[in-house]
Amino acid sequence: MKIQGDVDNAIKVLLRGLLEKGTVEAVFALGEIGDAINYLLVSDPAKIDSLRPTLPFMPANAANHLSKITAGGGLTQKIAVVVKPCELRGFAELVKRESGSRENLIFISPVCGGVIDFDTFYTGDSEKELAEYWKAFYAGEIPSNIRPTCAICEHLAPFNADVTVLPTSEGCELFSNTPAGADILAPIKEDIAEGQLDETRFEKIRDARISNREKFFEELKLEDMGIKGLVEAFGKCLGCHGCSRVCPICYCALCAFDSKENEFKPDVFDKQLEKRGGIRIPPNTVFFHLGRITHMSVSCVGCGMCADVCPVDIPVASIFTRAGDAVQKLFEYIPGKDFEEPVPLSTFIEDELTEVED
Amino acid sequence: MEKIYPEEFEPKIIGFLCNWCTYTGADLAGTSRLQYPPSILPIRVMCSSRVDPLYLLTALLRGADGVLVGGCHPGDCHYQKGNYYTRRRFAMMKKILDTFGLESERIRLSWISASEGPRFAEVVTEYTDKIKNLGPNNISNEVFL
Numbered sequence: 001m002k003i004q005g006d007v008d009n010a011i012k013v014l015l016r017g018l019l020e021k022g023t024v025e026a027v028f029a030l031g032e033i034g035d036a037i038n039y040l041l042v043s044d045p046a047k048i049d050s051l052r053p054t055l056p057f058m059p060a061n062a063a064n065h066l067s068k069i070t071a072g073g074g075l076t077q078k079i080a081v082v083v084k085p086c087e088l089r090g091f092a093e094l095v096k097r098e099s100g101s102r103e104n105l106i107f108i109s110p111v112c113g114g115v116i117d118f119d120t121f122y123t124g125d126s127e128k129e130l131a132e133y134w135k136a137f138y139a140g141e142i143p144s145n146i147r148p149t150c151a152i153c154e155h156l157a158p159f160n161a162d163v164t165v166l167p168t169s170e171g172c173e174l175f176s177n178t179p180a181g182a183d184i185l186a187p188i189k190e191d192i193a194e195g196q197l198d199e200t201r202f203e204k205i206r207d208a209r210i211s212n213r214e215k216f217f218e219e220l221k222l223e224d225m226g227i228k229g230l231v232e233a234f235g236k237c238l239g240c241h242g243c244s245r246v247c248p249i250c251y252c253a254l255c256a257f258d259s260k261e262n263e264f265k266p267d268v269f270d271k272q273l274e275k276r277g278g279i280r281i282p283p284n285t286v287f288f289h290l291g292r293i294t295h296m297s298v299s300c301v302g303c304g305m306c307a308d309v310c311p312v313d314i315p316v317a318s319i320f321t322r323a324g325d326a327v328q329k330l331f332e333y334i335p336g337k338d339f340e341e342p343v344p345l346s347t348f349i350e351d352e353l354t355e356v357e358d
Numbered sequence: 359m360e361k362i363y364p365e366e367f368e369p370k371i372i373g374f375l376c377n378w379c380t381y382t383g384a385d386l387a388g389t390s391r392l393q394y395p396p397s398i399l400p401i402r403v404m405c406s407s408r409v410d411p412l413y414l415l416t417a418l419l420r421g422a423d424g425v426l427v428g429g430c431h432p433g434d435c436h437y438q439k440g441n442y443y444t445r446r447r448f449a450m451m452k453k454i455l456d457t458f459g460l461e462s463e464r465i466r467l468s469w470i471s472a473s474e475g476p477r478f479a480e481v482v483t484e485y486t487d488k489i490k491n492l493g494p495n496n497i498s499n500e501v502f503l
Binding site for chain 1: 415420433451452453454485497502
């Protein structure tokens with residue numbers, strides 16, 4: 001289906017129609033509260049005006065919100081959810097960890113050009129940045145004002161979306177991928193484009209991102225870090241744990257790193273002082289970050305939330321994405337690609353990985 | 359006090375040994391009076407899959423020169439499949455250490471059954487030699503981690 005005009009308005013027309021016809025009871029999408037952008041859950045068609053469903057901005061990875069809304073049993077009301085591909089992937093990872101349910105959710109997801117980072121969006125002229133962003137996206141280029149991890153993300157198109165939205169310079173095109181998707185597009189059926197989304201239409205951006213990715217990882221030079229490099233890289237860390245708070249994969253209700261178990265007790269301070277002659281306060285910073293990598297790297301979707309919230313600008317997203325890439329390649333796993341495929345660490349093949357045994 | 363003998367580097371290896379196989383194998387090595395270096399500090403766990411990757415990290419970051427994870431041979435796990443999970447997690451751990459240029463040789467996964475006392479002694483001897491060649495863990499010299 002082709003809708004002329006602004007892509008946001010086009011999706012809003014669709015969402016309003018869904019609410020008015022009762023196809024869904026509520027809509028979950030980005031919206032405005034004054035100058036601030038947040039996720040909103042809306043059931044009144046009149047409130048649709050506050051929404052900015054396809055805004056290239058991510059105040060939080062929606063996977064976290066969806067998990068909180070749906071954990072402990074699916075919803076009884078049908079909700080249309082407009083989220084970005086990596087948010088949908090993050091949610092799939094949470095559902096696999098029994099921290100959410102996709103029951104009664106209908107996913108509408110756009111082909112994503114990346115998201116504008118917090119600083120640029122809130123401190124700069126956001127309308128100007130948005131105009132620049134869309135201009136670059138329609139020209140098949142990588143916008144210059146997006147998160148660094150977005151510029152190297154190869155998954156522009158959503159997995160598991162019921163409806164995929166392709167923003168175009170004339171408006172947008174909608175593709176239904178599932179029966180549920182076809183259902184919500186049914187009232188406007190005569191306009192729906194036949195067939196599947198042709199991925200070659202954004203191949204240029206994807207190819208540029210893939211070649212960026214290789215270069216970006218190479219320039220990070222994590223292999224040369226060693227313990228000295230890690231101490232330096234995380235030297236500025238305040239220990240706020242914001243990166244884990246916003247991470248769509250960090251789902252533990254009781255985080256191991258917030259528990260007393262991993263805190264230094266007086267005798268450990270004594271012992272470490274005796275051994276090393278000095279200690280950083282707060283201690284255990286490298287442990288926290290490496291430890292978090294052992295927990296989330298296998299499912300890291302590379303959304304870049306962690307780096308965007310870091311108050312001291314540690315490039316955590318770049319580091320985590322690179323580690324995630326290495327671990328995911330080891331298990332040939334694309335996080336969030338499939339709701340059914342088990343997380344690599346919760347499954348096994350009897351005859352594998354013998355090279356790590358001695 | 360003056361040292362009479364030149365000090366040789368004696369590695370400190372933390373061993374996470376599964377209760378049903380490797381720990382029992384270590385007992386057998388002891389009761390059979392087999393000789394092996396005193397470098398290993400065994401910690402008994404009920405299953406090798408009980409070993410959280412954070413344990414390995416803690417050991418390495420607090421200055422252990424090596425970490426040995428010992429479990430039952432694949433297919434022989436007391437809990438049917440625990441050691442298969444261990445292997446996946448261990449492979450991930452090695453990959454992460456490699457990614458950051460940390461020495462992944464400092465962690466080792468070995469399957470040693472309850473009847474393999476001689477193999478336990480052999481593994482500890484061999485691993486101790488390997489760690490001796492690698493030298494002390496440089497993380498223990500790093501102060502402000």
